[in-house]
Amino acid sequence: MSRIRRKNQDLIIEVASEQFATHGYAATTMADIAKAADIPKPNVFYYFSSKDKLYCAVLETVTQPLLEASRPIEELDNPVEALSQYIRTKLTISRDHSHASRVFASEVMSGAKVLPEGIRDQLFKQSQMIINKFSAWTEQGLMERVPPHHLMFTIWAATQTYADFSWQIGSVMDKPTLSDEDYEQAASFLTQLVIQGCGVKTLIASDVEG
Template identity: 80%
Template sequence: MSRIREKNQQLIIEVASEQFAINGYAATKMVDIAKAANIPKPNVFYYFSSKDKLYYAVLEMVTQPLLEASRPIEHLDNPVEALTQYIQTKLRISRDYPYASKVFANEVMSGAKVLPLEVGEELFKQSQMIIDKFTSWSEKGLMDPVPPQHLMFTIWAATQTYADFSWQICNVMEKETLDTEDYADAAEFLTQLVIKGCGVKSATE
């Protein structure tokens, strides 16, 4: 793929993610995306032949990082290190893909009716892997016997809220946008909350 083609596709996806997040799937038209991106409507259709395909591309922009975010949980045996990296990564996704995250949240809240089946299956497999790992850590005495599903839900909610409820968070913090230090503070706080609250221990202790 040429640089120009890749750059144009990325621009369209980013603009579309904002339009879908603000207006919803049904109310967003391809002409609106073209106007917001300041490019001719035929150019949008050149790269994405339908609104559905563009919507899938927006979802993929955030679901792929979400699927990759659990690698520390999957591959690291040290719960402290794994949870630290997982929470940091989840917050980076909220920071880097705020509109796409909102689109994904709206899709899930509406019953994931448009989410591609294979993506839903991958997300389910990821969830089961995380639950199994949390259970394993508890059985090894590396973490208190907490309900693994609810721990996973709590981490999801605590990290994704920085994208999904960004207006409210920025309003409370009296900022137009959060900066790098804000996300670092959030990561440190949430990590300590989980580690201390769930009695998480390092594998070397």
């Protein structure tokens, strides 16, 4: 794909993300997106032949990072390191894909009727992997016996709220947008909350060797 084509597609997706997040899928037209992007409407249809396809492209900009975010949980044996990386990555997604995250949240709340089946399956498998890993850490004595489902839901809620409820958070903090320092503080606090609250322990070499 040429650099110009990718740049144009990225612009359209970015603008569409904001339009869908602000006005909703039904109320947003391709003409609205073209106007907001300051490009001719035929150009939008050139890259995305329908609003449905553009909507799916918007969803993919956040679902793919979300799917990749759990890699530390899957690959690392040390729960402290894995959870720290996972929480930080989830917050980064909320910061960098805030509009698309709100579109995804709206899609989920409406029953995920448009979310491609392949992505739904991947998200489900990811959830099962995380739950199984949490359960394994509990059995290894590396975590207190907390409900693995609810721990996962809590991490989701605590991290994704920074995108899905960004207006409310900004209003309370009296800031139009949060700074990198704010996100760093949030990551440190949430990590501490989860690790200390769930009694998560660091895996040491003797645990692996034994």
